[in-house]
Amino acid sequence: MVSAQDQIGLIMQLRRRGIRTTRVLRAIERVPRDLFVDQAFVDHAYQDIALPIECGQTISQPFVVAYMTEKLDLDDRHKVLEIGTGSGYQAAVLSHLCRRLYTIERWRELQKAAERRFAKLGITNITTIIGDGWLGWPPQAPFDRIIVTAAAADPPRALLDQLKVGGRMIIPLGESRDSQSLVQIDKTEEGLVETALLPVRFVPLVHGRVKRP
Ligand code: SAH
Numbered sequence: 001m002v003s004a005q006d007q008i009g010l011i012m013q014l015r016r017r018g019i020r021t022t023r024v025l026r027a028i029e030r031v032p033r034d035l036f037v038d039q040a041f042v043d044h045a046y047q048d049i050a051l052p053i054e055c056g057q058t059i060s061q062p063f064v065v066a067y068m069t070e071k072l073d074l075d076d077r078h079k080v081l082e083i084g085t086g087s088g089y090q091a092a093v094l095s096h097l098c099r100r101l102y103t104i105e106r107w108r109e110l111q112k113a114a115e116r117r118f119a120k121l122g123i124t125n126i127t128t129i130i131g132d133g134w135l136g137w138p139p140q141a142p143f144d145r146i147i148v149t150a151a152a153a154d155p156p157r158a159l160l161d162q163l164k165v166g167g168r169m170i171i172p173l174g175e176s177r178d179s180q181s182l183v184q185i186d187k188t189e190e191g192l193v194e195t196a197l198l199p200v201r202f203v204p205l206v207h208g209r210v211k212r213p
Pocket of ligand 1: 057058083084085087089090104105106131132133134203204208
């Protein structure tokens with residue numbers, strides 16, 4: 001059984017690790033992470049660790065979710081694009097801080113499961129899409145913010161194009177799993193400004209949609 005106490009414990013842990021933005025902590029508090037993890041790992045849902053999900057993917061560590069959310073610096077007028085829906089946990093947290101979230105996943109199973117979770121939680125400002133995140137989502141561009149939750153060697157060109165001037169993207173970049181860095185990219189009138197934030201470990205941003213037989 002998961003209790004309110006578990007959620008409080010997680011929030012305290014995030015605070016200790018330096019997450020101080022009240023809006024972000026409150027958004028995390030509103031999302032029951034036990035709903036987003038595999039039944040087998042439900043006892044670990046409120047520990048600050050990444051856990052395996054279906055299709056060989058992972059639900060990110062709560063600290064990384066909180067940190068990326070903080071760095072996105074969202075407000076409730078923002079239109080946001082997420083690449084890599086996965087369990088839907090990061091999306092659910094973001095949905096409480098922005099106007100509308102579009103989230104792209106290449107695995108249908110994951111997209112469907114995430115949609116069921118959003119419905120169960122009464123979240124109505126998320127649009128899920130099956131597709132290739134490398135291409136972004138041109139019909140809804142431009143976006144105020146873009147968050148990528150899988151790692152690439154370089155930021156996808158289409159995503160940079162779909163970011164508003166004055167907008168920000170947070171993305172893990174690195175050639176291999178052992179050498180990734182979370183990077184903030186600000187799109188200014190003068191061009192792109194990149195800031196390295198912290199070493200991370202994400203699954204790769206794969207090219208193409210999942211092919212069906
Ligand atoms: N944000 C997720 C973490 C997901 S892990 C959560 O909170 O649970 C990264 C996800 O990115 C995986 O589900 C993977 O299938 C997806 N992914 C990888 N490459 C992709 C691509 N090109 N387009 C869309 N999704 C992709």
